[in-house]
Amino acid sequence: MIKEDLSRFGNTGTYKYIRWLIPRVSSSALYGSPSRTKPGSIGKTNRLGMSLLLMVTILFSGCGGHGGGNSTSTSTSAATQITSFSFTSPAATGSINNTSNTVTLTVTPGTDVTKLTPTIAVSSGATVSPPSGTAEDFTSPVKYTVTAQDGVTTQQYTVTVIPAFLFDDFTGSIVNSGNWHIPTWVSPTDGTFVGQTQFRCTQNAPLPTTNKSNAIIALDTYNPTGSSFYGTDLISNQSFTPGQGLTVTVRAKLNAPIPAGIVGGIFLYAPPASSSTTLHDEIDFELLSSGPNQVSTNIYGNEPLGAGHPATYSYASGSVTDYHTYQIRWLPNQVSWYIDGTLIRAVTTQSPIPAGPMYVHLNIWVPGSDFSTAYSPNLLWASSPGADQTFSMSVDSVTIQ
Numbered sequence: 001m002i003k004e005d006l007s008r009f010g011n012t013g014t015y016k017y018i019r020w021l022i023p024r025v026s027s028s029a030l031y032g033s034p035s036r037t038k039p040g041s042i043g044k045t046n047r048l049g050m051s052l053l054l055m056v057t058i059l060f061s062g063c064g065g066h067g068g069g070n071s072t073s074t075s076t077s078a079a080t081q082i083t084s085f086s087f088t089s090p091a092a093t094g095s096i097n098n099t100s101n102t103v104t105l106t107v108t109p110g111t112d113v114t115k116l117t118p119t120i121a122v123s124s125g126a127t128v129s130p131p132s133g134t135a136e137d138f139t140s141p142v143k144y145t146v147t148a149q150d151g152v153t154t155q156q157y158t159v160t161v162i163p164a165f166l167f168d169d170f171t172g173s174i175v176n177s178g179n180w181h182i183p184t185w186v187s188p189t190d191g192t193f194v195g196q197t198q199f200r201c202t203q204n205a206p207l208p209t210t211n212k213s214n215a216i217i218a219l220d221t222y223n224p225t226g227s228s229f230y231g232t233d234l235i236s237n238q239s240f241t242p243g244q245g246l247t248v249t250v251r252a253k254l255n256a257p258i259p260a261g262i263v264g265g266i267f268l269y270a271p272p273a274s275s276s277t278t279l280h281d282e283i284d285f286e287l288l289s290s291g292p293n294q295v296s297t298n299i300y301g302n303e304p305l306g307a308g309h310p311a312t313y314s315y316a317s318g319s320v321t322d323y324h325t326y327q328i329r330w331l332p333n334q335v336s337w338y339i340d341g342t343l344i345r346a347v348t349t350q351s352p353i354p355a356g357p358m359y360v361h362l363n364i365w366v367p368g369s370d371f372s373t374a375y376s377p378n379l380l381w382a383s384s385p386g387a388d389q390t391f392s393m394s395v396d397s398v399t400i401q
Contacts, residue, residue: 076125076148076149076150076151077123077124077125077126077148077149077150078148078149078150078152078153079123079124079125079126079148079149080122080123080126080146080147080148080153080154080155081098081122081123081126081146081155082096082098082103082120082121082122082128082144082146082157083096083121083122083123084096084119084120084121085103085105085118085119085120085121085159086118086119087105087107087116087117087118087119088117088119090107090108090111091107091108091169092105092106092107092161093105093106093167093249093397093399094106095341101155101156101157101158102157102158102159102160103144103157103158103159103160104159104160104162105159105160105161105162106161106162106163106164106167106399106401107161107162107163107164107167108163108164108167109163109164109165109166109167110163111163113137113138113139113161113163114137114138114139115135115136115137116135116136116138116161117133117134117135117136118132118133118134118136118159119132119133120132120144122146123146123148123149124149125148125149126146126147126148126149127146127147128144128145128146128147129144129145129147130142130144138159138160138161141158141159141160142158142159143156143157143158143159144156144157144158144159145157162401163401164399164400164401165238165240165246165400165401166179166236166238166360166398166399166400167397167398167399167400168180168215168397168398169213169396169397170210170213170214170215170395170396170397171210171213172210173209173210174206174207174208174209174210175207175208175209175210175215175234177207178237179236179237179238180207180234180235180236180237181202181207181234181235181237182199182200182201182202182205182207182208182232182233182234182235183199183201183202183233183235184201184202184203185201185202185203189275191271192233193228194231194365194367195263195365195366195367195368195371196228196229196365196366196367196368196381197219197228197229197230197231197365197366198223198225198226198228198229198230198231199231199232199233199363199365200230200231200232200233204224204225207234208232208234211394213396214394214395214396215234215362215394215395216392216393216394217232217234217264217362217363217364217392217393217394217395218231218232218364218390218391218392219231219232219262219364219365219366219390219391219392220388220389220390221379221380221381221382221387221388221389221390222381222382222383222384222385222387222388222389223381224385227381227383228381229365229366229381231363231364231365231366232363232364233361233362233363233365234361234362234363235359235360235361236359236360236361236400238359239270239356239357239358239359240268240356240357240358240359240360240400241355241356241357241358242330242331242332242355242356244331244332245329245330245331246329246330246331246400246401247327247328247329247330247399247400247401248268248327248328248330248360248398248399248400249325249326249327249397249398249399249400249401250266250285250325250326250327250362250395250397250398250399251323251324251325251326251395251396251397252264252266252287252323252324252326252362252393252394252395252396253287253320253321253322253323253324253393253394254287254289254292254320254321254391254392254393255321255391255392255393255394256321258289258321258391259289259376259378259379259391260289260290260376260378260379261289261290261366261367261374261375261376261378261379262288262289262290262364262365262366262374262379262391263286263287263288263289263364263365263366263367263371263374264286264287264289264320264363264364264393265284265285265286265287265361265362265363265364265365266284266285266286266287266326266361266362267282267283267284267285267286267328267360267361268281268282268283268328268330268354268356268358268359268360268361269281269282269358269359269361270282270354270356270357270358270359272305278304278305278306279302279303279304280300280302280303280304280305281300281301281302281354281355281356281358282298282299282300282308282354282358283298283299283300283328283330283335283354283358284296284297284298284299284308285297285326285328285337286298286374287320287393288320288373288374289320290373290374290375290376291312291373291374292319292320292321293314293315293319293320294312294313294314294315295312295313295315295320295324295326295339295344296310296311296312296373296374297310297311297312297313297337297344297345298310298311299335299347299352299353299354300352300354301351301352301353301354301355302352302354302355303352308352309347309352311345312373313339313344313345315339316339316340316342323396324339324340325338325339325340325341326338326339327339327341330354330356332353333348333350333353334346334347334348334353335347335353335354360398360400362393362395362398364391364392364393366379366381
């Protein structure tokens with residue numbers, strides 16, 4: 001009963017309460033008087049004093065901290081998540097899916113995946129097997145088991161490592177010529193002039209520069225080679241086919257401020273086989289400054305240049321001037337478009353799915369009035385260097401796997 005009542009008091013209150021419970025007893029009553037006690041015996045008052053002291057000791061040992069109670073509870077976590085998975089070398093990009101319990105990583109081309117050492121972080125108090133820091137052969141998917149802090153709950157993850165066909169995060173001062181090129185001018189109908197834009201060509205321009213590990217795909221309103229806009233078309237050196245499936249992932253944005261009337265292109269493309277035909281293959285993302293809250297997609301499967309099969313989608317958040325991750329998944333029987341990991345479009349009919357091979361293009365240009373959703377009559381090219389304005393698209397990384 002005392003302990004229950006004392007729970008209403010802190011340490012100070014408990015002390016006052018004990019003083020109220022215990023009558024004042026003189027020191028002689030507590031410890032006895034030699035004149036009243038036989039040698040080797042404890043007097044009646046001594047026994048009373050010691051009993052009271054024992055009671056006080058029990059009371060204080062039974063009181064916890066301020067607020068009372070000496071009960072403590074120990075709980076253990078059942079969380080079993082992998083929270084990060086990386087390699088010190090090589091650099092890897094990818095994702096952890098805690099719904100499907102998978103980790104998918106892409107490493108640079110040419111990486112030896114037979115002996116990679118991961119650094120793994122898991123839920124607080126949990127452990128993972130094989131442990132972090134243990135070299136593994138990732139030629140095939142590797143299973144990892146996370147055991148929760150409670151020692152009972154477990155979850156198995158499947159980790160897949162995929163060497164990329166191409167990975168570029170643009171760390172140099174200019175774009176890597178081992179991965180990319182710009183076109184060489186051959187004739188007025190060679191595809192180096194699009195809409196109102198002449199693309200930079202090898203005869204008179206270098207590869208694009210980089211800034212803060214971004215490739216800068218630039219458009220100038222003044223063209224030193226003629227009367228038009230002066231754009232950039234960066235093209236992969238390697239061409240690609242779908243095989244069992246190809247994924248192109250690009251993180252990019254149009255740089256603000258930017259006027260209406262400009263197109264930033266992220267796409268796969270195979271030009272017409274000859275000047276006598278316009279049949280070609282193409283899978284597009286197009287960032288339109290005229291519609292900054294939307295992105296345009298298109299596809300051509302051995303079809304003429306022209307309208308194609310366009311479809312426009314709104315961003316879930318942000319706009320063309322914010323970084324987004326654009327992804328094209330190209331299968332023999334399906335093409336899918338993703339933004340920031342979310343599926344926005346899929347084409348499953350055999351036509352117009354391209355057969356390939358195709359090159360990856362990153363470009364910026366100004367269309368004519370025939371591309372009505374992207375065109376702006378207010379954007380005009382400059383007639384002198386002093387009137388030049390530069391607009392651009394930043395590309396943070398490209399992964400093809």
